[in-house]
Amino acid sequence: MNQVAEYFGNITQSLKTIAIGMGVTFRHLFTPAVTVQYPTVKMKLPERARNRLYVNIDDCIGCDQCSKACPVDCIEIEIIKSTPEDDLGITSSGSKKKLHVPVFNIDIAKCCYCGLCVYPCPTECIYMTPVYEFSEFDRQNLIYNYARMSPSEIETAQLKAKKMDEELAAKKAAAALAPKPPVTQPIPPPANTAI
């Protein structure tokens, strides 16, 4: 008797559950779709979304902080010292730029979008943008070159820096050869007297 009840119970239950399931799918047939037509319609990104890095090279002071912070070493920076007569302009925060930046490459293929490079930047010139569509057919195209110095500019800057270094070295050598001025010794503390 028990088995008979179970048999008919199973049948009625399956019919009931099928009806419930069909009701659910029927309701969803008329609920608006949650998907969007992606390339033409885009979903709003979260406020602090991290996507493509951007460097405002005008503000960069070549401090190399971002490159040091990067856990995957995807930022490559080279610097050239400037001579005192060079005027490299000032950053947007008002400090004077003292270094040429001939190379500032970000290999975005390596970038892990952690954003650790953003925080140490003293002039806030490296930051994440909301751009996320930048696939390329050639991996070389993913190395972004932000530096804006032309080869001739780099050459003159290098020559100038070399010359300045040489002058500085010569000055030092001259200073080393010159007789040393008498060094005023600090007065030694009085001998330890018995208390």
Place this chain on the structure above:
Amino acid sequence: MAEWILSQFPDSILGYVIIGALPLLFILPYALVTIYLEMKMAAHMQDRVAYMRTGWHGTLQPFADILKLLQKEDIIPTAADKFLFILAPYLVFIGTYATFAVLPFSSQYAGSELYLGIYYVIAVSSITVVGILMSGWASNNKWSLFGALRAAAQIVSYEIPTALALISVVMVAGTMNLQVLSQQQSGGIFDWYIFGGPFPIVKKLLLIPIMFVLFLIQLTASMAEVNRTPFDIPEAESELVQGYNTEYSGMKFAIFYLAEYANLFVVSAITVVVFFGGWASPFGNYLNSGGWELFWFVLKGMFFVSINIWLRWTLPRLRVDQLMYVSWKVLTPFALVCMILVGLIVVSF
């Protein structure tokens, strides 16, 4: 209509060829519409939108799909039995196509007004089993063979409840001719066999619950016969790749699909003719002439096709043992009991 076409081409085989090709005029546009309908319904049931790019709301997508399939390379595996491999999809389609011969699209048009209509449909649609087994065996691939074996077991098992359910209605109606069956139900919605048929009120009331059970049996079993999702273990892609059509590509694959969709319409049409009045208008004599008959038939057919699609995207797949349980331990006994009850009612009234 058949006589009229034959009279246009006296002493020529052309007339017969044209009559034979007429159902294609329906099947091809129907398949395109159903592919689109299925994708759209599936997507919207899952809160997606499906095709949107090709044409307005992706209406041209089925054409694009067919164009793509036409361009595909027609691969025949080296280890396959070439003759059977090539023959199988066509045999599957022939089995389905042959049943269109008796479908009464309207009172004027049916390929053949065979007086053994239902018997013919049940018999001929089984040819698809041969085609499916053939494709599974010829592919020389274990997944294909498994799929084919499962398909054969499933279709053969589910033919029994289908046949029993239809026999009960045949006992009530006293005919197997699909055209006559439709004719009997042409007196408005309450003359349909799902509502007891065109009988005096007492017999009607006794028949209604039985007919409803028979209808559920026929709906379930016919869904299993076309291998669609709650019963799609022959194609279960998570277990068998794609079942018997794993190795097929290009147009042969397309023909399998065409056969599946055509078969879907055939079983829906049989349900319509047997329980829902065939081409008869639900309003009796109102809107019940020429073109309207075709309209009602296709509309009702498409309604049941949509129900099949709806169920497909609602229910998960059955296990093999559950499948056999449903057929042999639930549907068949219920159909037998219904048949006996119908017999008693027919004898006593």
